[in-house]
Amino acid sequence: REHAEISLKDIDQIAKSSFPLCMHHLFEKLREDHHLKHGGRMQLGLFLKGVGLKLDDALAFWRAEFSRKVGAERFDKEYAYSIRHNYGKEGKRTDYTPYSCQKIISSTPGVGDHHGCPYRHFSEENLRAALTRMRVGNPALEDVIDKVRNRHYQLACTLTFEAVHGSSCDAGVNHPNQYYNDSQRILES
Ligand code: SF4
16 A cells, blocks of 8 residues: 555545644645745655655646746746656656655754644644644643653654544654555555
8 A cells, every 4th residue: 555646636635634743734834825945845745755646646736736826837947846856757866765753853944944843843832733623632632742842752643643543553653654654554444
C-alpha cells in the first residue's frame, strides 16, 4: 500500500482522516491562502509524493491553488520547476525523499512559515485549538500537552494518533509518511 497512488479527488478526505498534524496544517493553510512559502512547499510536497500523488496530479494540485494567488502564468514560470525537481525531473534528477520527524522538528520556521512540527513549533494555545479540531478530547489532550512540555514531540504525536484512531501505535511516530501509512492501514481494515 505504501506505493499505492492516490487520486486528487480524494485528497481532502485523506488529509482529514490520515495526515499528521504537521501536514494537515500545511494543507489547510495552502487551501486558505493559496500559497505556501518554500519550506512549506518542500515539506508538504515531498510528503504528498510519498503518499502516492503522481507528478501530473501534484502539478495540477499546486497550480490550482497558486493560480488563485499569483496567477497560472507565474506559477508555471516560478513554481512548477521545483515541483518537477522534487520528483527528480529537473536538475540533477535526484529522487528526493520525504522529510522525517527529526528533520521537521529541528527545522526553524520563521514569520509567515507554516512548516515545522506543531508539537514543537506551535504555542500551547494554538496546539490545544488544533487538537480540539482533530477531536482529541480529555484525558488524551492533557497527556499530549504533558509530552510536549517534556519536549517529547514524537510521543505527543503518537498519543494524538492513538486518540484519533482509537488504536495503538506501538512503533511510535518517527516519519509523517509512516503516520499516514499506519492510519490508512487501520482505516481500511
Ligand atoms: Fe509531523 Fe512528526 Fe511532528 Fe507528528 S511528530 S506532527 S509526524 S513532524
